[in-house]
Amino acid sequence: MVTRNNIRAGQHMIHLLDRALDIQWRYTALAYPSKHNPQNLEYQFYRKLMRFLQTSPQEDTEYNYQTQVMVPLNSEGVTFFLPSDEALGRVPSEKLSQLVGDPAMLLKVLTLHIIPGRVLYTSMVNHNEGFITQMDSGKLIFRKNNNRESVYVTGSLKGGRPVTARVSPADVGVINGVVHQIDAILGFVYKSAIEEIQDDPNTRNFDQLLTRVRADLRNDLGAASGVTIFIPSNEALIAVNTVYPNYINNQSLINMVMEFSMLQPNSRLSLTDYNGGYEAYISAVSRHNGRYIKAYSQGNDTWVEGGYVRARVVKPDIGVTNGVVHQIDAVFGIPTRDLPYSIFCEDWLEQTYIQMSYVGLTEYMRDPTLTANQRCVFRARGEDDRLTSGGSVPNTGLANSQNSGQSSSSSSSNYYYTSSKDSLTLLTSSPT
Template identity: 30%
Template sequence: MKQLTNFFKISLVLSVFVIASCSDDDNGGGTDMETTTIVDLAVATNDLSILVDALTSANLAGTLEGDGPFTVFAPTNSAFEAFLEANDFASLEDVPNDVLTQVLLNHVVSGENLSSSLSTGYISSLSTAGAEGRNLSLYINISTGVTINGVADVVTEDIQADNGVVHIVDAVIGLPTIVDHAVSNSELSSLVTALTADNNTTFTTLLSSTITDFTVFAPVNAAFGVYTNPNSNDINDVLSYHVISGDAAFSDELMNMYVSTAATNADGDALSQYINTDDGVSINASSNVAIADIVAVNGVVHAVDAVIDLPSVVTFAAADPNFSTLVQALTDLTPSVNFVEVLSAQDGNGNDPFTVFAPTNDAFAALSAIPAEEDLIPILQHHVVAGANIRSSDLTADGTTTTPATLEGDTFTITLPGTDGNIADVTDGAGNDGIGIIAVDVQAKNGVIHVLNTVLIPDTTN
């Protein structure tokens, strides 16, 4: 028997058959009608005898003789024998019952899906071995025959029973990890190539692990075809930025929110992503989810239409609709200063890193009016500390921290903990208090953003 880790990968490899009861033709004599279920077909087929034994061992035969209809991808005896040998099982009895059950169920789909109705794409099996107990995804590819998850080919199709249809396959369909799904889908081949370049095993090892769950935003081939890596970032850092570790974030759980990724800045701080669900699902306003909720045993994959580059502080200001007035102030209302260029600097090519205290739209709306450019420029500069990535953990706990000088020249103070629901309280350069930090640590490659509920005003007397 292999290591326990491999064993659990195996456990993600068995599949389940759904058996249902159906009615046959009336014999015209008023006697009870007979039915031929999927189980009956399996019993009558010599080359499916191990499948029948597996269904019996897993106590699925009675459960699966239901109304259905079901579609069953039925592995042959040789398929089961290869599976047992590959995973160091001496016999079917050596496979733990819970593993066997989920493996069998992974071969069953609700509904009657004849070969003529199958198309390339994802369907859900009846296995609930997916992250969060979700139904696992099966990838059907009909480009040359019918292949499931890139491992099992249909060798005999459309054997119909009263409660569904059976397609005989030449391999047991394993319970897929995120890596298995990526490898099986030809539209993700560029991603697989990037993940494994130069014999790199970091990503495949990570994303095959079942110790924790992952969310992967997987760029399709066309996305890689147009990606130019404008900031010459390490491609491994870019790939890490597409991974959320420790959580399977399904589409029905997403909202307008920031999440932390597996990519880090130079200090080891996890880079953030901004997810927006106002119209579909977009990431950093640059990449859209094209196929959601590809379910694996260790997480979920969302296929996206663009590679998501490492963010600057400007990225988040532009992506988050709560900062639309701030973006207008930094661009249209202050044309004499190229704030975007200044705040996009990274890797020491400017005044980076930056700590930005970003006022929300409501903060700007609370002003009697947005000042003219001459007065607005120093106000905006008063929200930026250059040359420092000051995270909330760098502030004085249960005390007051005075920031380094801002781009405008003044400092301001931050007091922890905050009052009135604020994470921290702020007194700006002009001495105004009652200002709150309401969100912290939106981490970019070139700095960090903290969110303010009030616009800061510098000292105008100095």
């Protein structure tokens, strides 16, 4: 990734990168998981799945391991998604045995990790761009967040449920293509919605609500099928404490959050395939008094709105045995930012925020009861193209900013904001 570009040095030009441009690995994508990699590792995906199918009886047709796995992974121009050992380690042994016991399904799962004839580095694909996998076993879609914090891929077999995996590390060049390591097995769904919430370290805080929510909602989440739920991240639930410090003991509030988070039974909202704009959206009905959940795209992100709260979709379309789970970065029904900070968090309202600050509206409209806003995260437009969290303004409420010595309308000095194309600067003198 180019972190800083167009630095002039006399007659020359310099561009800064976030990693060294290594020489490609001298082995093929097929050899990479079998100790022919920089760490000299033999991946469990190779040892337990690929090698098992290789040594199993093969059909004398084109649908066998030799034709559909070995040939493309040794051919020129291939993209291979390799699950990490941790990904296989999380799969219960009995579930893995069921997969291994079905060679036809195992072959489909293996080929879902292979895109033949394309060398796809993460910097060279678009957000929500999809590709057909080897043997036409299914489709794989890339997801790239606007702030570049991560890249995900979602893979689903034909007629099967999707699995979303994080790509890390990405873009390992091999002699005939590229290898991406992922943190899940694509196309292999083995957890229920409740198990997914409990197992993912980014959503475990939501599990506390499941033990306190109304019994019928908890039972519906454990239904055999038809479940769609939006799960707030741990950070989003922590931010709720700034608004309702004792929310975990508020039964009606917990019920409301759960109702907004769950769609009506047997409803589904697929986000991976959706790539519309802000004006075009899809929607579905939540469990809370028939209120709608709306989804749309803006930039390289997918957003959902529910209960007057907008949330960024962190990880969409996580297939589970009884439905689908979406991870989001806010809690439906509970705003965690006051009005001026919400305006500041929108790139397209930057000039509005500056003009408001000139006349003191940003301080006048702060919520004095809010100890801290949930920080916004966006990509700065400056030359460094850095990630910025919270920007350059205090994200505390009015009462807190006065106590901490930060700028407020009661300070002895007058504070103004001045803007340029790439920055927002706080001054302690009148603007000229």
